[in-house]
Amino acid sequence: MSTSLIELKNVTMKFGGVTALGDVSFDVKEKEILGLIGPNGAGKTTVFNVITGVYQITSGEIIFDGKSLAGVKRYKITKRGVARTFQNIRLWGDMTALENVMTAADTHKKSGLVSGLFGFPVSRREEKRDKARAQELLDFIGIGEYSDRLAKNLPYGVQRRLEIARAMGAEPKLLLLDEPAAGFNPAEKVELAATIRKIRDAGYTVLLIEHDMSLVMKVSDRVVVLDFGQKIADDSPRKVQDDPRVIEAYLGVPEDAS
Amino acid sequence: MFNLRDKGAEIWESQGRVGRVAIAVGAIAIVAALPFMGGTFLNTPVADYESVLVYPIAMFVLMAIGLNIVIGKSGLLDLGYVAFFAIGAYTMGLLGTKTELNTWEILPIGIAMAMFSGIILGVPALKLRGDYLAIITLGFGEIVRIVALNLGALGRSEGIQGIPTPPGIFGIEYAFDSHRIYYWTLLILILLAIWMVRRLSARRAGRAWESIRQDEDAAELLGVPTFKYKVWAFVLGASVGGAAGVIYASKTLFIAPDNFTLQISILILACVVFGGMGNIWGVILGAVILGYLPDRIRFLSDARLLVFGLVLVLMMNLRPDGILPRKKREKAIVKKDAS
Ligand SMILES: Nc1ncnc2c1ncn2[C@@H]1O[C@H](COP(=O)(O)OP(=O)(O)OP(=O)(O)O)[C@@H](O)[C@H]1O
Numbered sequence: 001m002s003t004s005l006i007e008l009k010n011v012t013m014k015f016g017g018v019t020a021l022g023d024v025s026f027d028v029k030e031k032e033i034l035g036l037i038g039p040n041g042a043g044k045t046t047v048f049n050v051i052t053g054v055y056q057i058t059s060g061e062i063i064f065d066g067k068s069l070a071g072v073k074r075y076k077i078t079k080r081g082v083a084r085t086f087q088n089i090r091l092w093g094d095m096t097a098l099e100n101v102m103t104a105a106d107t108h109k110k111s112g113l114v115s116g117l118f119g120f121p122v123s124r125r126e127e128k129r130d131k132a133r134a135q136e137l138l139d140f141i142g143i144g145e146y147s148d149r150l151a152k153n154l155p156y157g158v159q160r161r162l163e164i165a166r167a168m169g170a171e172p173k174l175l176l177l178d179e180p181a182a183g184f185n186p187a188e189k190v191e192l193a194a195t196i197r198k199i200r201d202a203g204y205t206v207l208l209i210e211h212d213m214s215l216v217m218k219v220s221d222r223v224v225v226l227d228f229g230q231k232i233a234d235d236s237p238r239k240v241q242d243d244p245r246v247i248e249a250y251l252g253v254p255e256d257a258s
Numbered sequence: 259m260f261n262l263r264d265k266g267a268e269i270w271e272s273q274g275r276v277g278r279v280a281i282a283v284g285a286i287a288i289v290a291a292l293p294f295m296g297g298t299f300l301n302t303p304v305a306d307y308e309s310v311l312v313y314p315i316a317m318f319v320l321m322a323i324g325l326n327i328v329i330g331k332s333g334l335l336d337l338g339y340v341a342f343f344a345i346g347a348y349t350m351g352l353l354g355t356k357t358e359l360n361t362w363e364i365l366p367i368g369i370a371m372a373m374f375s376g377i378i379l380g381v382p383a384l385k386l387r388g389d390y391l392a393i394i395t396l397g398f399g400e401i402v403r404i405v406a407l408n409l410g411a412l413g414r415s416e417g418i419q420g421i422p423t424p425p426g427i428f429g430i431e432y433a434f435d436s437h438r439i440y441y442w443t444l445l446i447l448i449l450l451a452i453w454m455v456r457r458l459s460a461r462r463a464g465r466a467w468e469s470i471r472q473d474e475d476a477a478e479l480l481g482v483p484t485f486k487y488k489v490w491a492f493v494l495g496a497s498v499g500g501a502a503g504v505i506y507a508s509k510t511l512f513i514a515p516d517n518f519t520l521q522i523s524i525l526i527l528a529c530v531v532f533g534g535m536g537n538i539w540g541v542i543l544g545a546v547i548l549g550y551l552p553d554r555i556r557f558l559s560d561a562r563l564l565v566f567g568l569v570l571v572l573m574m575n576l577r578p579d580g581i582l583p584r585k586k587r588e589k590a591i592v593k594k595d596a597s
């Protein structure tokens with residue numbers, strides 16, 4: 001059995017009276033693609049938000065790479081090896097695709113403002129290296145030809161992919177993808193599924209939120225299902241699909257409507 | 259539509275190293291020769307032409323470049339920029355009259371003082387955003403002026419008099435009325451500031467500022483230490499304002515709290531917004547125009563603020579991004595779309 005890269009232990013997240021996550025526990029193993037599914041408002045994005053430090057959890061614990069993430073600053077969580085995409089695209093529109101990726105890649109630079117100003121060799125070296133790496137990432141994700149275009153002018157599908165490339169720019173161990181296929185047509189979804197598998201094969205661990213069942217079931221090694229902030233299933237794609245509780249959560253069962 | 263910014267960038271990019279050096283040297287030579295144009299159509303009817311070149315024009319340009327780091331690059335609305343100008347000027351005033359230090363020795367001290375106050379203001383203020391930040395910085399600008407107004411050591415409303423001119427360097431003497439010498443001095447500082455901003459813009463700091471301006475939360479979540487870079491923006495902006503203040507005090511020889519009112523902050527902000535936030539050439543152009551026109555057109559000089567206000571309202575409606583807006587060109591867009 002492989003080791004967990006990240007582990008959520010009894011995580012509860014309350015917003016006033018709303019319990020967005022109630023006592024949720026699961027882990028993501030190294031080099032795994034874990035699908036995270038659930039109906040609208042189930043708490044999926046909230047899982048990303050508590051992992052990346054957007055919200056401090058009400059109770060519970062999140063262990064990443066052997067250490068707790070409690071109270072760690074957001075940019076430091078990224079530096080430790082977690083990067084995410086956003087459900088509603090949040091690129092830096094006035095920057096080129098390449099600059100978007102490079103900005104994330106700056107996370108691990110040794111050189112800062114002063115060495116950049118005076119052009120110290122370390123700064124030049126890192127700048128050159130990251131530029132090449134950013135271009136490689138864009139190529140890898142299949143949007144290399146757009147590197148010089150401003151992010152805001154890119155077609156929708158390219159923007160979605162750029163979100164992934166940007167997150168990968170931060171060299172994460174754990175990549176969090178929040179509905180990367182939203183708005184894609186079936187052909188694009190197939191292509192994206194291949195890309196996600198390619199990402200995993202390149203050594204990343206992926207936690208994937210996705211509404212499209214066939215996509216999740218196809219790429220995930222394991223699937224966790226949330227419903228109203230509760231974990232209701234955590235199993236292989238096949239077993240999850242046949243789980244009566246999951247079917248109920250998705251379809252609703254009339255006699256339970258009380 | 260003819261686009262000055264894109265045209266300029268196109269010419270610049272089409273040049274090799276030699277061409278670029280030639281363009282830069284030529285441009286600097288022309289700008290440096292401006293004091294000799296006094297007899298021409300450029301002359302200013304009310305104030306002395308050469309002194310107008312120094313103040314407001316060159317001084318506005320320098321400060322606008324500094325403020326642009328804060329507002330244009332990083333998107334932090336700083337309404338108290340005059341504070342750093344004042345701190346530089348009072349550092350010069352105090353040390354110049356109370357010690358044996360000369361202007362060139364005080365210049366780095368004044369810059370350091372301004373940067374230090376940038377940290378003092380930035381660390382608490384930059385935890386806030388948007389309007390709250392604007393209000394705190396506004397308050398800071400006023401606090402600095404009011405402290406100067408009430409502190410005996412700073413001369414209260416009398417200010418500080420008898421501030422020494424800079425000692426000559428390379429055989430060039432600074433008499434208080436040799437405006438062109440001050441102009442060239444400021445020109446050197448302006449070139450240094452341009453160098454600094456252009457250099458940083460193309461690297462990590464520039465990207466960090468851009469990302470903060472466009473989506474601060476996304477920036478933080480993708481590993482940008484946003485707070486640190488916001489403080490840096492403040493501190494670097496302050497350093498430029500401080501430098502301007504030192505030269506200002508060493509030129510006017512007399513400073514008082516009245517020289518450092520909110521009005522200055524607003525005027526510099528107007529230059530930045532009018533010229534084109536975030537685009538250094540736009541900002542410079544904005545400062546030149548807003549500095550020069552009121553002195554060139556006689557009836558404007560009395561109504562300077564009114565005209566500024568009108569121009570800004572018009573600009574915001576007709577060209578909200580300024581004369582030379584920041585939007586970057588997309589290189590090779592044609593080639594790529596064709597593929
Ligand atoms: N900042 C917040 N303040 C208050 N309530 C919130 C906040 N963030 C999320 N919630 C609530 O938590 C619940 C879960 O939201 P979340 O965005 O995690 O759902 P989701 O599973 O990502 O849904 P979707 O599929 O629609 O993206 C919702 O009821 C939502 O209203």
Ligand SMILES: [Mg+2]
Binds near residue numbers: 044
């Ligand atoms: Mg969501």
